[in-house]
Amino acid sequence: MKRIAWLTVASILFSGSLFAANKLKVVTTTQDLASITREVGGDRVDVTSIARGYQDPHFVEPKPSFLLLLKNADLLEVVGLELEIGWLPPLLDQCRNNNIRPGTPGYLDLSQGVEILDRPSVVNRSMGDVHPLGNPHYWLDPANAVRIAIQVRNRLAQLQPADTAYFDQHLQNFKVRINDANKRWMAQMAPYRGAKIVDYHPSLPNFAKHFGLDIVGTIEPKPGIPPSPSHTLEIINLIKTQHVKAILMEPYFDRKTPDFVAAQTGAKVVVIYPSVGGKPGLDDYFKLFDYDIDVLTKALR
Amino acid sequence: MTRVGLRTFSLVVLIAAPLMAQQTDGRLEQLERRLDDLSRQATEIRQELNRLKGQQPPAPAPQPQPEDLTKVEVVPAPQPAVGPLPTAAATQIPPPQALTDVQTVNNVINPAASKVFNPDTSVIGNFIGRAGQRNPFEFGSDNERPPLGFDEAEIAFQAYVDPYAKANFFFSITPGGIDLEEGYANFVTLPYDLTAKVGKMKAFFGKDNTWHTHVRPWVDQPLVIHNFFGDEGLNDTGVSVSKVIPNPWNTFLEATGEVFSGHVPDVFERRGPNDLFYNAHLKAFRDITENNNIEVGTSYARGALAGAPGGNSQFGGIDVTYRWKPLQRGLYNSFIGRLEAITNHRNDFDRNLKGFYASADYQLDRRWFAGVRVDAADRPIISTEGLAPVHFTDRGASGTITFWPSEFSQIRGQLRRTRYGDVGRSVNEFLVQLQFAIGAHGAHAF
Numbered sequence: 239m240k241r242i243a244w245l246t247v248a249s250i251l252f253s254g255s256l257f258a259a260n261k262l263k264v265v266t267t268t269q270d271l272a273s274i275t276r277e278v279g280g281d282r283v284d285v286t287s288i289a290r291g292y293q294d295p296h297f298v299e300p301k302p303s304f305l306l307l308l309k310n311a312d313l314l315e316v317v318g319l320e321l322e323i324g325w326l327p328p329l330l331d332q333c334r335n336n337n338i339r340p341g342t343p344g345y346l347d348l349s350q351g352v353e354i355l356d357r358p359s360v361v362n363r364s365m366g367d368v369h370p371l372g373n374p375h376y377w378l379d380p381a382n383a384v385r386i387a388i389q390v391r392n393r394l395a396q397l398q399p400a401d402t403a404y405f406d407q408h409l410q411n412f413k414v415r416i417n418d419a420n421k422r423w424m425a426q427m428a429p430y431r432g433a434k435i436v437d438y439h440p441s442l443p444n445f446a447k448h449f450g451l452d453i454v455g456t457i458e459p460k461p462g463i464p465p466s467p468s469h470t471l472e473i474i475n476l477i478k479t480q481h482v483k484a485i486l487m488e489p490y491f492d493r494k495t496p497d498f499v500a501a502q503t504g505a506k507v508v509v510i511y512p513s514v515g516g517k518p519g520l521d522d523y524f525k526l527f528d529y530d531i532d533v534l535t536k537a538l539r
Numbered sequence: 540m541t542r543v544g545l546r547t548f549s550l551v552v553l554i555a556a557p558l559m560a561q562q563t564d565g566r567l568e569q570l571e572r573r574l575d576d577l578s579r580q581a582t583e584i585r586q587e588l589n590r591l592k593g594q595q596p597p598a599p600a601p602q603p604q605p606e607d608l609t610k611v612e613v614v615p616a617p618q619p620a621v622g623p624l625p626t627a628a629a630t631q632i633p634p635p636q637a638l639t640d641v642q643t644v645n646n647v648i649n650p651a652a653s654k655v656f657n658p659d660t661s662v663i664g665n666f667i668g669r670a671g672q673r674n675p676f677e678f679g680s681d682n683e684r685p686p687l688g689f690d691e692a693e694i695a696f697q698a699y700v701d702p703y704a705k706a707n708f709f710f711s712i713t714p715g716g717i718d719l720e721e722g723y724a725n726f727v728t729l730p731y732d733l734t735a736k737v738g739k740m741k742a743f744f745g746k747d748n749t750w751h752t753h754v755r756p757w758v759d760q761p762l763v764i765h766n767f768f769g770d771e772g773l774n775d776t777g778v779s780v781s782k783v784i785p786n787p788w789n790t791f792l793e794a795t796g797e798v799f800s801g802h803v804p805d806v807f808e809r810r811g812p813n814d815l816f817y818n819a820h821l822k823a824f825r826d827i828t829e830n831n832n833i834e835v836g837t838s839y840a841r842g843a844l845a846g847a848p849g850g851n852s853q854f855g856g857i858d859v860t861y862r863w864k865p866l867q868r869g870l871y872n873s874f875i876g877r878l879e880a881i882t883n884h885r886n887d888f889d890r891n892l893k894g895f896y897a898s899a900d901y902q903l904d905r906r907w908f909a910g911v912r913v914d915a916a917d918r919p920i921i922s923t924e925g926l927a928p929v930h931f932t933d934r935g936a937s938g939t940i941t942f943w944p945s946e947f948s949q950i951r952g953q954l955r956r957t958r959y960g961d962v963g964r965s966v967n968e969f970l971v972q973l974q975f976a977i978g979a980h981g982a983h984a985f
Contacts, residue, residue, distance in 0.1 A: 293866035302791035351613030
C-alpha cells in the first residue's frame with residue numbers, strides 16, 4: 239500500500255513536471271509586458287517579470303537571482319529603446335542561456351512594432367538622460383498594447399506552433415476586450431481633451447497623445463536630472479499662466495517638489511501609475527488604465 | 540414790415556412747422572427700415588461667406604471617435620522578420636511574379652551603417668585632491684602626488700567579437716604612463732553553464748580587487764587591499780572559468796577557477812615555468828526579501844612569493860555584502876554594508892598576516908551618499924640587507940560624502956585617519972575626488 243502511495247505521489251509530481259514543460263517560460267523586463275503576454279499566452283505560458291511595477295524600470299539592480307530566472311527562460315521580452323541598458327546587458331552576458339540572446343527567436347524587442355514618439359534628431363548628454371532611439375514608455379498607449387500583443391502572439395506561435403490557434407483566439411479576445419475598454423476610457427477622458435498638464439518625467443507622451451492631453455511642462459529640468467529651484471519657479475509660472483490643473487507623477491519619484499509647486503499654484507498632484515503592479519490591485523493592463531483614468535478625471539474636474 | 544405782414548408770417552410758420560416735423564419723422568422711419576435691411580443683408584452675406592469658406596456655424600465641437608483597436612496593426616520595423624510564422628496563409632504558395640514587370644529597387648545606403656561595428660568607447664576621468672598632513676607612507680613624496688591633480692583616466696573599448704565572445708579592453712592612463720589594466724575575451728555562450736575569460740584581468744578574489752577605480756565607493760583603496768596586493772591589485776594574464784552550481788535552496792551559487800601566468804608585482808613572482816598563480820572563488824547570493832539581499836564569497840589565491848628565493852604566498856579571503864534597497868524608494872534611499880577579511884600565509888613569516896575592512900554606505904537622497912569605513916591590515920616589510928622580514932599593523936578610519944550631479948559624474952570627499960604601525964603616529968587627511976564619464980560604458984556585473 240505504501241509503495242502504491244509513493245508511486246502515486248511520484249507519478250503526480252512527474253506528470254506535473256511534464257505538464258509544466260509544455261508551458262513556455264517567458265521572462266519580461268516589465269510587468270506591463272508580462273500582463274499582455276498572459277492575455278495572449280493564457281495557460282500555455284509561464285510569465286515572470288524582472289522589474290516590479292512600483293520601481294523605476296531604468297534603475298533595476300542586475301542581481302544574480304535574476305540570472306536564475308533568465309537561465310531557464312524560453313523567451314525574453316524587452317521594452318527596448320535602451321530602457322534596460324543599465325542592467326540587462328550584464329544579466330544576458332552571465333545568464334548562460336544562448337536561446338534568449340539578441341538575434342535569436344527567444345529574444346523579443348517589442349519596440350520594433352509599436353508607435354514610438356520623441357525620437358531626437360540630435361542627442362547628447364547635456365540634454366540629460368535622453369533615450370536616443372525614442373521614448374521607451376510606449377506601452378501607455380492602448381493601441382500600442384495591441385501592437386505588443388500581436389508581436390507576442392507571433393513569437394509565441396513561432397516558438398510553440400502547436401498552440402498557434404490558441405494564441406490567435408486569445409489575441410482576438412484581447413483585441414475585443416481592450417477595444418471595448420478603450421471606448422470607455424476615451425469617453426471618460428473626452429471632456430478633458432486638450433487639458434494642459436505637467437508631468438514629472440517625460441514618460442507620458444504616448445498616454446497624452448492617445449487621450450488628447452497637452453503636456454506643457456516637466457518637473458525635471460532635463461530627463462533624469464532632479465528639479466532645480468530655478469526650474470521649479472519656471473514651472474510655477476507656467477502652471478499659473480497656462481491654467482494647468484494637474485501635475486502627474488510616477489509613484490517612485492519624490493513628492494516634495496510637486497507638492498511645493500501644487501501649493502504655490504493650486505494644481506493637483508496626481509500619482510499616476512505607469513506600470514501594472516504599481517500598487518496592490520493593479521494586476522493587469524485593464525486595471526492599470528481603469529485606475530489611472532479614474533484619478534486623472536477626478537483631478538481634472 | 541407791417542403788422543399785417545407779421546401776422547401772415549406767423550400764421551405760415553405755425554402751419555408749416557408741424558408739416559415739416561411730419562416729413563422728418565417719415566425720413567427717420569425710412570432710414571431705420573433701410574438700416575434693418577442692410578443689417579439683414581450683411582448677416583446673409585456673412586453666412587454666405589462662411590458657407591463658401593466651408594466654415595460651420597458655431598456649435599459644440601464633436602469628440603473624436605475612439606480608434607477601433609481591433610484593427611490596429613504593428614508598425615513595420617526596419618529590421619527583417621525573424622522567420623516565417625506558422626499561419627495558414629503562410630503555407631499558401633503565392634503565384635509567381637511576372638518578371639516582365641520587375642523594376643529597379645531604390646535602396647537607400649546609409650554610409651554610417653558600418654560604424655555600428657565600432658566598439659562602445661568610453662573615457663572616465665579621475666582627479667584627486669589632498670589636504671592635511673603629509674603621508675609619505677602610502678603616496679610617496681608630495682612631488683609624486685600633488686595636492687590636486689590628475690590621477691587616472693580609464694579608456695574602455697567593449698564589443699562583441701563574434702557570436703561566441705565579447706571583448707573588453709580597459710586602458711589606464713596615469714601621470715606615469717599608459718597601461719593595459721584589463722584586456723580579455725569573455726566567452727558567454729559555452730555549454731554546461733560555463734563562462735570563461737581569457738586575457739589580462741583582475742583576479743576574482745573578494746570584492747574590492749575586482750573593482751575599477753570608478754566603481755569603488757571610496758577615494759582610496761582599503762588598507763588590506765593596498766598592503767597585500769599593491770596599487771594594481773591581483774591582476775595578471777590568464778584564464779578564468781565560472782560555472783553556476785544548481786542547488787535546491789533558490790540561491791545563486793557560482794564557482795570560479797583561474798590560472799594566471801604568475802606575475803603580480805610585489806606579490807607573486809614567476810621564477811620558473813611552473814610558478815603559476817592560481818585563484819578560486821565561490822560566490823553565493825540570495826534575496827532575503829525583494830528589498831534586501833546578501834552575498835557571501837570565499838576566495839583562495841596561491842603563487843610563488845615575490846622578492847624571495849623560494850617559497851610561496853597564499854591568500855584566503857571572505858567577503859560579505861548586505862544590500863537594502865526598497866524598490867519604490869530605491870532612487871532615493873539604499874544601504875550597503877560590506878566586510879572583507881583576508882589572511883596571508885607567506886613562507887618567510889612564521890605567522891599569518893591578516894587584514895580586513897568593514898564599511899557602511901547609506902544613500903541620503905537621490906544624489907547624496909554618506910559612508911564610513913574602518914580598516915586594519917598587517918604590512919610586511921622585507922629587508923634588502925638580509926635582515927629578517929618584519930610586519931606592522933596599520934589601522935584606519937574614514938568617512939565619505941558623495942554627490943552625484945548625474946549618473947555620469949560624481950564628487951566625493953573623504954576624511955581619513957590612518958595610524959601606521961611602524962612609525963607609531965597617525966596621519967589625518969582630506970581627500971577629494973572628481974570623476975566623470977563620457978561615451979558608452981557597459982554596465983558592470985552586480
